[in-house]
Amino acid sequence: METNEKFRQMILARAKDLQKHIVLPEGDDPRTIAAAAEVSKAGMADLTILGYSKSIREQLESKGADMSRINIVCPSDSPGLKDYAEAFYELRKHKGLTLEKAFDMIKEVSYFATMMVKMDHADGLVSGAVHSSADTIRPALQIIKAAKGVKTVSSMFFMCRGEETLLFADSGLNQEPDADQIADITLSTAYTAKQFGIIPKIAVVGYSTKGSGVGPLADKVRAAAKAAIAKMESDFDGEYYIDGELQFDAAYVPEVAAKKAPESPLKGRANTFIFPDLNTGNTCYKMAERLAGMSAYGPILQGIAKPVNDLSRGCSSDDIVATIAITAIQSV
Numbered sequence: 278m279e280t281n282e283k284f285r286q287m288i289l290a291r292a293k294d295l296q297k298h299i300v301l302p303e304g305d306d307p308r309t310i311a312a313a314a315e316v317s318k319a320g321m322a323d324l325t326i327l328g329y330s331k332s333i334r335e336q337l338e339s340k341g342a343d344m345s346r347i348n349i350v351c352p353s354d355s356p357g358l359k360d361y362a363e364a365f366y367e368l369r370k371h372k373g374l375t376l377e378k379a380f381d382m383i384k385e386v387s388y389f390a391t392m393m394v395k396m397d398h399a400d401g402l403v404s405g406a407v408h409s410s411a412d413t414i415r416p417a418l419q420i421i422k423a424a425k426g427v428k429t430v431s432s433m434f435f436m437c438r439g440e441e442t443l444l445f446a447d448s449g450l451n452q453e454p455d456a457d458q459i460a461d462i463t464l465s466t467a468y469t470a471k472q473f474g475i476i477p478k479i480a481v482v483g484y485s486t487k488g489s490g491v492g493p494l495a496d497k498v499r500a501a502a503k504a505a506i507a508k509m510e511s512d513f514d515g516e517y518y519i520d521g522e523l524q525f526d527a528a529y530v531p532e533v534a535a536k537k538a539p540e541s542p543l544k545g546r547a548n549t550f551i552f553p554d555l556n557t558g559n560t561c562y563k564m565a566e567r568l569a570g571m572s573a574y575g576p577i578l579q580g581i582a583k584p585v586n587d588l589s590r591g592c593s594s595d596d597i598v599a600t601i602a603i604t605a606i607q608s609v
């Protein structure tokens with residue numbers, strides 16, 4: 278990971294100005310402890326760390342954490358447990374949740390942390406270094422739910438190297454989005470770009486450029502691009518560029534764009550890539566991270582009512598620090 282990334286420096290500075298409170302449910306994970314120590318020493322945010330290990334405080338102190346910025350909570354011993362269990366039961370009883378089951382589930386750190394955010398006891402949460410994405414995202418979808426006016430919650434990655442920041446979506450949540458869902462993902466990703474000071478230059482990508490490929494998969498991307506272009510025209514407020522269907526090289530390499538898509542408004546300078554399905558989106562982000570040495574921050578959830586962000590189980594503590602900063606910025 279390059280620590281001189283422009284994007285990383287920007288988000289760390291913005292988060293420090295905001296002074297938010299973020300909950301980290303995975304206090305039993307050493308990378309989370311290292312990230313928490315860094316964040317507290319940098320004075321970037323207040324943190325609540327959840328966990329069942331007796332040595333969390335000791336580990337933080339050994340890393341020089343500023344303990345005045347960190348609260349450690351063991352869910353099953355917490356005075357908040359009863360309130361969270363009861364509130365969780367009220368939210369989900371129409372789905373068959375019993376009070377007894379709610380008390381059991383709330384002891385699980387992901388549910389406890391999600392209820393903290395729901396009840397405004399934290400501004401956002403970051404998890405997923407240990408839990409799978411499904412186990413991190415499911416409580417958020419069940420409890421926090423989509424933001425007003427949003428149908429499809431989705432996820433994106435900031436892919437960073439030096440001066441360059443790219444956005445990839447959906448690389449973490451929606452498995453086989455249809456054209457309307459891809460339009461929703463596109464709009465949310467454009468707003469995420471805007472929130473982080475980036476003008477979205479969006480390419481809806483696949484294996485065909487402007488009709489060069491035939492078959493149902495190319496048809497699917499063409500239909501998705503059409504829906505995404507229409508959605509951006511009607512619903513996005515701000516400067517943007519969009520085109521599709523395009524292959525990645527026609528979207529990203531100006532010389533190739535000049536040959537394959539000379540009329541494209543992107544001119545081979547796309548910074549936001551919308552993928553046709555989760556196999557493609559997830560594989561592409563991991564390849565850019567591992568083969569091209571880009572930092573990958575995410576999956577960042579978008580279109581959700583309050584910020585909850587996931588991590589890859591392969592993440593580093595530096596990734597967690599950046600995701601805490603992104604979460605703080607999203608909570609404004």
Ligand SMILES: CC(C)(COP(=O)(O)OP(=O)(O)OC[C@H]1O[C@@H](n2cnc3c(N)ncnc32)[C@H](O)[C@@H]1OP(=O)(O)O)[C@@H](O)C(=O)NCCC(=O)NCCS
Pocket residue numbers: 372410411412414415418419423428429430431448449450451452559576
């Ligand atoms: C996130 C995920 C777990 C949700 O699916 P699920 O566990 O089967 O859950 P359900 O479909 O029962 O949905 C749970 C709730 O979330 C809602 N939901 C699911 N997907 C949603 C979306 N994209 N937007 C908004 N709400 C959504 C459902 O409506 C449901 O709400 P309800 O329980 O209040 O009725 C699933 O989409 C998933 O596994 N995605 C892939 C994650 C992954 O492995 N990524 C790769 C690594 S990053």
Ligand SMILES: CC(=O)OP(=O)(O)O
Pocket residue numbers: 405408409410448449559575576588589590591
């Ligand atoms: C985002 C992602 O792919 O998560 P994981 O690597 O944990 O499956």
